[in-house]
Amino acid sequence: MNRQPLLQIEDLSIDYIIVGGSIKAVRNVSFSINEGEVVCLVGESGSGKSTIGLAVAGALPENAIIRSGKIIFQGKDLLYEKSKNKKIDNVMIVFQDPAATLNPLFTVGEVISDVIRSHLQIRDKGEIREKALEVFRMVELPDPDRIFNSYPHELSGGMLQRVVIAISLSTNPKMLIADEPTTMLDVTLQAQILDLLLNLKKKLGLSMLFITHNLGVASEIGDRIIVMYGGEIVEEASSKDLINNPLHPYTKSLMECIPRTHIKHSRLKHIPGTVPDLRNPLKGCIFSDRCSEVMDICRVVKPLLKEYSKNHKVACHLYSEEEK
Numbered sequence: 001m002n003r004q005p006l007l008q009i010e011d012l013s014i015d016y017i018i019v020g021g022s023i024k025a026v027r028n029v030s031f032s033i034n035e036g037e038v039v040c041l042v043g044e045s046g047s048g049k050s051t052i053g054l055a056v057a058g059a060l061p062e063n064a065i066i067r068s069g070k071i072i073f074q075g076k077d078l079l080y081e082k083s084k085n086k087k088i089d090n091v092m093i094v095f096q097d098p099a100a101t102l103n104p105l106f107t108v109g110e111v112i113s114d115v116i117r118s119h120l121q122i123r124d125k126g127e128i129r130e131k132a133l134e135v136f137r138m139v140e141l142p143d144p145d146r147i148f149n150s151y152p153h154e155l156s157g158g159m160l161q162r163v164v165i166a167i168s169l170s171t172n173p174k175m176l177i178a179d180e181p182t183t184m185l186d187v188t189l190q191a192q193i194l195d196l197l198l199n200l201k202k203k204l205g206l207s208m209l210f211i212t213h214n215l216g217v218a219s220e221i222g223d224r225i226i227v228m229y230g231g232e233i234v235e236e237a238s239s240k241d242l243i244n245n246p247l248h249p250y251t252k253s254l255m256e257c258i259p260r261t262h263i264k265h266s267r268l269k270h271i272p273g274t275v276p277d278l279r280n281p282l283k284g285c286i287f288s289d290r291c292s293e294v295m296d297i298c299r300v301v302k303p304l305l306k307e308y309s310k311n312h313k314v315a316c317h318l319y320s321e322e323e324k
């Protein structure tokens with residue numbers, strides 16, 4: 001398999017302009033995704049995961065400003081391409097709420113036909129319908145003809161999420177950004193959608209940026225996991241390494257929060273303390289006011305993301321040369 005990075009993010013920083021200031025939502029983030037690889041971004045709400053997903057998909061809201069960085073996809077800088085008003089067809093995003101993609105006033109067939117027409121430049125109605133039915137079959141939707149003619153309210157939550165994934169696949173993307181695609185589903189449906197995404201990865205060689213607050217879900221689907229806190233990457237490793245040997249105190253807290261019981265809509269348990277104020281992020285370690293292992297240096301010097309062992313990086317003074 002070709003292991004050249006498909007996506008490379010370099011030193012990306014994104015702010016949101018708000019009344020009286022700005023939210024520094026993503027700061028100096030760098031990582032890459034190889035062809036056919038699933039990389040999970042994991043962290044609590046507000047850690048900057050969705051902002052990165054939206055930036056890659058070219059769908060940031062109006063008040064977002066990219067302060068620095070590059071997003072290189074298949075060798076091209078997406079930010080430069082966007083500035084030239086070029087459409088990026090090779091990256092599609094799946095949101096947690098199908099309502100973000102499906103308009104209740106239109107049938108599923110009308111929505112997917114529109115996407116196929118505009119992205120693939122197909123005009124023939126029969127050809128468009130055939131393409132739609134093909135992707136419905138790909139996501140294992142029963143009775144594709146009925147689905148094509150249905151309105152969103154006529155379908156179950158699990159079916160709707162399959163429809164949304166099918167719409168994304170209809171443009172033949174190289175990469176899927178899945179932003180909490182299973183959060184609104186119960187545990188059984190969640191497992192089914194994860195299985196489906198894994199099958200699609202195997203069958204189509206699809207690369208994925210999978211965004212989740214749940215480290216347990218990330219370990220099931222991800223080849224690699226990137227842990228984010230307060231807009232920064234604090235740890236990055238293969239899923240196996242990260243789960244077997246978490247290094248960063250924040251990752252260790254997340255591990256303790258993996259839901260162990262099959263509770264409907266189970267979410268992370270609460271980590272003591274509050275998420276950082278991103279209008280004015282801490283100068284030293286971003287986790288220092290919640291960390292049980294905090295040292296004097298942590299409050300004044302920001303720890304850099306450094307290689308701890310092969311393919312395992314961590315940003316924490318506990319692992320710097322002086323402290324080892």
Ligand code: ATP
Nearest residue numbers: 016023025044045046047048049050051052061278
């Ligand atoms: P969640 O799981 O809740 O979506 P997240 O990790 O994906 O969290 P983001 O949605 O990327 O985090 O948000 C990062 C920070 O940016 C948060 O502090 C959030 O409140 C803020 N933010 C997000 N969108 C906007 C916006 N349009 N305007 C102002 N602030 C925003």
Ligand code: SF4
Nearest residue numbers: 285288291298316317
């Ligand atoms: Fe905790 Fe210090 Fe490591 Fe930050 S740098 S996570 S405060 S030990």
